[in-house]
Amino acid sequence: MKQTETDVLIIGSGPVGATYARMIHDALPGIKITMIDLGPKVSDTPGQHVKNISNTQAQEKAQILSQGPIQKPYPTISVGERALAVQRGDLRPEVLARAGTHLVSNDAEDLKTNEMPAASLSSNVGGMGIHWTCACPRPGNTEKISFIPEDELESAFVKAEELLCVTQNAFPQNAESENILKVLNEAIGSKHSPSRQAQPMPLACKTDEKGNRYWVGSDVILGDIIDDVDFELRSETICRRLVYNNGTITHAEIEHLPTATKEMMAAKIVITACDALRTPQLLWHSGIRPKALGHYLNEHPFIFTFVELNPQSEIKNPKSADPTVGVFWVPFDAPNHPFHGQIMHIDLSPMKTTVAEPAKQIVGMGWGCIKQLSFDDQIIFSETEKDHYGMPKMSFQYKFSEEDLTAIEAAKKFQSKVAALFGKEIEDGQQTLMPPGSSLHYEGTTRMGVKDDGTSVCDTYSKVWGYDNLFVGGNGVIPTATTSNPTLTSVALAVRSAEKIVKQFKTVEYETV
Numbered sequence: 451m452k453q454t455e456t457d458v459l460i461i462g463s464g465p466v467g468a469t470y471a472r473m474i475h476d477a478l479p480g481i482k483i484t485m486i487d488l489g490p491k492v493s494d495t496p497g498q499h500v501k502n503i504s505n506t507q508a509q510e511k512a513q514i515l516s517q518g519p520i521q522k523p524y525p526t527i528s529v530g531e532r533a534l535a536v537q538r539g540d541l542r543p544e545v546l547a548r549a550g551t552h553l554v555s556n557d558a559e560d561l562k563t564n565e566m567p568a569a570s571l572s573s574n575v576g577g578m579g580i581h582w583t584c585a586c587p588r589p590g591n592t593e594k595i596s597f598i599p600e601d602e603l604e605s606a607f608v609k610a611e612e613l614l615c616v617t618q619n620a621f622p623q624n625a626e627s628e629n630i631l632k633v634l635n636e637a638i639g640s641k642h643s644p645s646r647q648a649q650p651m652p653l654a655c656k657t658d659e660k661g662n663r664y665w666v667g668s669d670v671i672l673g674d675i676i677d678d679v680d681f682e683l684r685s686e687t688i689c690r691r692l693v694y695n696n697g698t699i700t701h702a703e704i705e706h707l708p709t710a711t712k713e714m715m716a717a718k719i720v721i722t723a724c725d726a727l728r729t730p731q732l733l734w735h736s737g738i739r740p741k742a743l744g745h746y747l748n749e750h751p752f753i754f755t756f757v758e759l760n761p762q763s764e765i766k767n768p769k770s771a772d773p774t775v776g777v778f779w780v781p782f783d784a785p786n787h788p789f790h791g792q793i794m795h796i797d798l799s800p801m802k803t804t805v806a807e808p809a810k811q812i813v814g815m816g817w818g819c820i821k822q823l824s825f826d827d828q829i830i831f832s833e834t835e836k837d838h839y840g841m842p843k844m845s846f847q848y849k850f851s852e853e854d855l856t857a858i859e860a861a862k863k864f865q866s867k868v869a870a871l872f873g874k875e876i877e878d879g880q881q882t883l884m885p886p887g888s889s890l891h892y893e894g895t896t897r898m899g900v901k902d903d904g905t906s907v908c909d910t911y912s913k914v915w916g917y918d919n920l921f922v923g924g925n926g927v928i929p930t931a932t933t934s935n936p937t938l939t940s941v942a943l944a945v946r947s948a949e950k951i952v953k954q955f956k957t958v959e960y961e962t963v
Contacts, residue, residue: 452713456484462723463487464577468671473948488688489574497576497668516574550581566846568887586938610942614654621776651777726892726926741904744829746894750818790933818933819861896926912947
């Protein structure tokens, strides 16, 4: 088997992997960084968000290429159709998965017993970061990680927002958006915490002087290092396992999938940022199995509805130059508003409906609530069966407690209150608790902690317990129960972790490649 080496190996090319690469490259010029991803490049610009692809056919092709084993377009399935299908046990991939993603398991029999049937992945350069909504809200009170010093976390969030080009001005403020915010703030009242009123959603988006939007993916974070001689990005290249000795990762066994060419790559630092499902899968397959690995799987319940706005809502007509008006955020703020609310025009919605007519104003409303943490919510890895990529097959154990069900009903009630203020639910998009896995916000499977006591996988700098050069990145590292979009938090944790890696390089006697 071919033997190669690098200074830093990053497994996964999404926003978190890109953050590690950017931070380490900028602080340590000359360090060789190798980034691999099991998926293909799906556009001319590696890691580009699909919404930036102007040609509709090219955009659809990029989505299909990201769908792993499902290389065909999914039919349009509305929220209402999806809910009814799930109720009657129809769990086909085209019912559960969204464009640009594929289910963890596509086997019909597996899906009948899978307690997180809609759990999905994106397999492409740029990861889920080329398909995400770009929503970057900061976490509120109990969502925050309490054991990281507040000033350090604040600094990391500021840098994360810089890397992601976060703005609340992606859409211009006008009478229509002011009216939306007025209604939302009337709904939540005046008892909110400072800066937790309803407001434009912070979005990872660059705008030019003409107001054109460029949605942020890994390409923006990586910037010019993509062409640097010391940086290498390999597509369609999977890491099969990590080889270690006495607490040090010595090699990674990687394979170029189209040619089945294998090699053993030595690295001084290894960062696994595959996603919250495939990172623990890789560690488990490598024999790195902390007690908490794959456990504490957490995803906020996801309640969605479509609302046809009343004419007096003063929202722009879709036939105008920019009908979308914007994306609006009702922050998590327990106990006043212990939910996360997001309102967006149908053109920006991750969910679809089949009855929206061009002359109508339809908005999607997503509300989330806290799902209590449980060790028993977990990924189960098979010792014998393999997935589409030849890695250990995953299944899920995931249940709502009575406390969870109470929170879900409260979130539904509040969402209905807001919907009534704007208009009426449409027939094909009535309020629905989406199947587990639908939010795509999976956390906790490689969670961080303050000590190696079996309740966490890594320390507060994302270094895996018992290993001196293995770091984990992504939503799986988040140890708290949250309702908000997690990417900003994951990038902030990667920023803090990358700073630690830079210090390690400066204090340890490494010979660079």
